[in-house]
Amino acid sequence: MAKDRAEKVVATNRKAYYDYTIEDKLEAGIVLKGTEVKSIREGRANLRDSYATVDHGEVVLHHCHISPYSHGNIMNHDPLRPRKLLLHRKEINKLLGKTQQKGLTLVPLRMYFSPRGHLKVELALARGKKQYDRREAIKEREAGREMERAAKGGGGGDRRRG
Numbered sequence: 001m002a003k004d005r006a007e008k009v010v011a012t013n014r015k016a017y018y019d020y021t022i023e024d025k026l027e028a029g030i031v032l033k034g035t036e037v038k039s040i041r042e043g044r045a046n047l048r049d050s051y052a053t054v055d056h057g058e059v060v061l062h063h064c065h066i067s068p069y070s071h072g073n074i075m076n077h078d079p080l081r082p083r084k085l086l087l088h089r090k091e092i093n094k095l096l097g098k099t100q101q102k103g104l105t106l107v108p109l110r111m112y113f114s115p116r117g118h119l120k121v122e123l124a125l126a127r128g129k130k131q132y133d134r135r136e137a138i139k140e141r142e143a144g145r146e147m148e149r150a151a152k153g154g155g156g157g158d159r160r161r162g
Helices: 014-019 034-041 089-099 131-152
Strands: 008-012 020-030 051-055 058-062 083-086 104-113 119-128
Touching: 008 034, 014 020, 014 104, 014 119, 014 131, 020 104, 051 089, 058 089, 089 104, 089 119
Parallel strands: none
Antiparallel strands: 008 104, 020 083, 020 119, 051 058, 051 104, 058 083, 104 119
16 A cells, blocks of 8 residues: 655645734644544644643643544544644744743644644744734735746736726
């Protein structure tokens, strides 16, 4: 049985890049129940509005929505239950120190299957953006697109017909 040797991304948190400035990234395993894994393999996971906290020496993922498994029974899981993340003690202590600083939070960026078939969550240590920072990022992105269009010679001017 030949397996894919590439990461299979299941869910991404695109809003995180808009709402936060990413300072540091790390990879964590996640503790799941059987029907949750099956549901994630179907691509039914959502990271929007989810975050992680360090509670009693453990990192816990909150508000990560994993839909109930379609072929499950009454023993299906709760879609929004808190899920424990697996990290080394040294990493947890580092995160605990950083999250106690003002304005830093743990945000999941994406959920993916590693080449070995294990589900991983990419966590980011992030600082919240202010509204004017978001507007500035949009302006920079638009300016970059305009420069690309001009370099290609696409003529990004008015398209009015006379």
